Amino acid sequence: MRYSVVVKTDSESAAISELLHEKLEKINFKRDDDAPEIVISIGGDGTLLHAFSKYKSMLEKVAFIGVHTGHLGFYADFRPHELDILVDRLASNRIDVIDYPLLEVDLFFHDGSKDSKLALNEATLRTHDGSTLVSDVSIKENHFERFRGDGLCISTPSGSTAYNKSLGGALVHPSFRAMQMTEIASINNRVFRTVGAPLILPAHHYIKMSLVNAGHYKVTVDTNHFLYDRLERIECRVAKESVRFARLRSLPFWQRVHNSFIADKL
Incomplete structure (x- = not known):
């Protein structure tokens, strides 16, 4: 599968990006910034918005995944310590794609x-x-x-x-x-x-x-x-047009709202 990574400009996100590239190479994913099938955002919601802006001309072909390292990760499903879970589910192709307006x-x-x-x-x-x-x-x-x-x-x-x-x-x-x-x-x-x-x-x-x-x-x-x-x-x-998100775990919308605005900790 072809993938691309959009990264927040901080040292933590950069280090996570390098580690993710290594893990994806081991499962034979191919990095392709021009024509990816999966775009992984590493950062906060602002990083995901940047990824959307970068690939908005390819929305029918691209699905987005978020890894949360920022202050708010409403669009993100994964934390940095969960990279192995993310990679394992990508490798097994356990991907549900949902559309947002x-x-x-x-x-x-x-x-x-x-x-x-x-x-x-x-x-x-x-x-x-x-x-x-x-x-x-x-x-x-x-x-x-x-x-x-x-x-x-x-x-x-x-x-x-x-x-x-x-x-x-x-x-x-x-x-x-x-x-x-x-x-x-x-x-x-x-x-x-x-x-x-x-x-x-x-x-x-x-x-x-x-x-x-x-x-x-x-x-x-x-x-x-x-x-x-x-x-x-x-x-x-x-x-x-719609934006497509690759959902690799069950995290309902209202649970995201709870995690982002109500819960003390994610």
Whole structure:
């Protein structure tokens, strides 16, 4: 089987990577960074997001596995001391592949051009200078509200445990093909009103955020940041593509939530 390893830039992760390469060579796995079948992330969730970004053009062919050495390993199944278990299960081909939904982010500009991106966790929209974001929000072409506030966050189900959670959004099981819109410090008073609650939308819906004022806008897609000065609107929907995770052990979603946010120790 062909594999690649994406490693966090610290000495512990680097040492684990070298050890993993040795173990995989012994079971006749072939390192192939250009066309892997398995991508193993060693680090935290940020490292997994980097691995996803690197191989997002090959999602139908690649499955991801996480080894947790960082501060938070929501996407990771294994700890460094469990490398032998990981390698043994890879060698015996005891692999279940599960799919998680992704977010498609389409950006439309005043000159008629368009750009598209994929998010594993979330996309956010803000003004570049920190001024109030004013955006008309539509759901399936039906105007929903005029949002005023710091920004908007659109997350995937698996990404609902990331920035979305810190904004007070709901945690959504990734078996649902859905997306969630959560407000970032909305303005609500006698003059301006928003719904003031997260919205969970099914796969056949899409969200359109039309910018009311000209200016510079900052868009984040997972850990990537973009600055635009001719942005007209953003449309978000559940992507046709999915991300594939190789599950080598039973670790249900709610157990991951418990381990990441409630348990004293992993």
